[in-house]
Amino acid sequence: GNSVTQMEGPVTLSEEAFLTINCTYTATGYPSLFWYVQYPGEGLQLLLKATKADDKGSNKGFEATYRKETTSFHLEKGSVQVSDSAVYFCARTNTGGFKTIFGAGTRLFVKA
């Protein structure tokens, strides 16, 4: 089964709203955690990452903190823009770190 679970979308927000997309994972060991973003018509891009517990990844105003105690890596942004509309994928590496396991994705729509 899928070992990365993220909240179902779509999520629809108004511009400047606060965003949270929840993500939890199951894993043995200490995987690296990632958020990827897929803008309309484009390929997957790495948004941010964290490689050990309590690390905070950040990029373009987005943040996520590696919480080992809750096995979570929730994505947050304080003020979303229309240009943030995309599909967001939470992901982790497997034990051994050679492949990436993805959640199902959460589509975000931001309205002006």
Place this chain on the structure above:
Amino acid sequence: DTGVSQDPRHKITKRGQNVTFRCDPISEHNRLYWYRQTLGQGPEFLTYFQNEAQLEKSRLLSDRFSAERPKGSFSTLEIQRTEQGDSAMYLCASSFRRGQDTEAFFGQGTRLTVV
């Protein structure tokens, strides 16, 4: 180097035909991955190479699928006797193994439609 490139971007084929996709990874990357993504789902791992060695294949990769990376650079993914269920986006990614830092860089994918 502009990143991972895949060719073609789109392929429409009739059921039963064979198709081959190509991936050119970032030049210094020693690992190359193939994923499949269907509508509304995240990418699913198919196989990966370290240099020219294919080190793991998913159970998703039936015997109609074969992947090669003959010189440890570009890779090809071939699907024989295509079926409608093979319709998906096929993604290639590459990475450079360096400690825990194994983030993968993805190409834009090849969208396969089997009619």
